[in-house]
Amino acid sequence: MPREREASAVGTERSELRADCGNCFALCCVALPFSASADFAVDKDAGRPCANLREDFRCGIHARLRREGFSGCTVFDCFGAGQKVSRVTFGGRDWRRDPRTARRMFAAFPVMRQLHELMWYLADALGRPRTRPLHRDLRRALDDVERLSLGSAEELVALDVAEVRRGVDELLSRAGELVRAAVPGPGRNHRRADLVGARLRGADLRGANLRGACLIAADLRGADLRNADLIGADFRDTDLRGADLTGSLFLTQAQLNAARGDEATRLSAGFTRPAHWRSAARGRG
Numbered sequence: 240m241p242r243e244r245e246a247s248a249v250g251t252e253r254s255e256l257r258a259d260c261g262n263c264f265a266l267c268c269v270a271l272p273f274s275a276s277a278d279f280a281v282d283k284d285a286g287r288p289c290a291n292l293r294e295d296f297r298c299g300i301h302a303r304l305r306r307e308g309f310s311g312c313t314v315f316d317c318f319g320a321g322q323k324v325s326r327v328t329f330g331g332r333d334w335r336r337d338p339r340t341a342r343r344m345f346a347a348f349p350v351m352r353q354l355h356e357l358m359w360y361l362a363d364a365l366g367r368p369r370t371r372p373l374h375r376d377l378r379r380a381l382d383d384v385e386r387l388s389l390g391s392a393e394e395l396v397a398l399d400v401a402e403v404r405r406g407v408d409e410l411l412s413r414a415g416e417l418v419r420a421a422v423p424g425p426g427r428n429h430r431r432a433d434l435v436g437a438r439l440r441g442a443d444l445r446g447a448n449l450r451g452a453c454l455i456a457a458d459l460r461g462a463d464l465r466n467a468d469l470i471g472a473d474f475r476d477t478d479l480r481g482a483d484l485t486g487s488l489f490l491t492q493a494q495l496n497a498a499r500g501d502e503a504t505r506l507s508a509g510f511t512r513p514a515h516w517r518s519a520a521r522g523r524g
């Protein structure tokens with residue numbers, strides 16, 4: 240039962256930390272650079288609009304991003320930083336109609352994304368009954384980071400985000416220990432482990448420490464990842480079909496987007512099953 244309570248609390252706390260593309264001036268499609276690779280079909284410099292971006296800030300190839308070689312766009316998640324910069328920091332002034340704001344806006348966006356990512360993790364930790372001994376510290380840290388996110392564009396750009404992250408990381412690590420300590424099971428330590436291509440089908444990873452683990456193309460089909468600490472774990476092409484990720488700690492939508500999964504993959508409330516999971520299942524059928 241605690242699992243369900245935790246999941247719903249997290250969903251409420253983190254509702255503002257999800258991308259709302261309809262309220263954003265497509266900042267990820269302009270501000271960020273990308274290099275031609277398996278994830279992007281072309282090179283693009285930071286600050287230059289992607290050639291596929293329409294005048295109305297929508298993607299001209301949205302329905303066929305993966306087919307056209309832009310799978311990286313389907314993985315990226317801004318944690319709600321795009322709409323915050325567009326609507327709050329710049330009060331709804333868009334970079335097309337007011338080009339003078341463009342450079343400042345594009346510089347503020349990556350900073351805001353990092354702050355919102357930290358807020359996502361802090362809200363997750365705060366939503367768990369097991370972390371009650373840390374709730375005051377977590378609440379204060381979340382308020383502090385949120386206050387920073389409400390600064391001006393100049394204040395955001397001048398921020399030492401690495402310093403902010405260092406303070407928060409230690410708190411998140413302690414929160415993770417509290418949650419994992421209460422979980423039955425082996426609770427393995429795979430912190431920063433190289434698990435590329437690892438065969439972990441059906442593994443009992445309840446309460447495991449997978450912080451920063453490299454799980455690229457690992458086989459986690461049917462694995463039990465409930466309450467495992469997944470902060471920073473690399474899930475690119477990881478096979479999560481049938482895996483149970485309910486209550487996984489510090490899981491992000493971007494991690495799910497990068498992985499493979501199916502209808503049998505179990506997720507906490509508030510996460511979206513990526514569209515490519517469904518199309519992959521249809522392809523197999």
Ligand code: SF4
Pocket residue numbers: 267268269289290291292293297298299300301309312
């Ligand atoms: S391909 Fe579409 S989603 Fe990707 S950067 Fe370009 S406009 Fe944005």
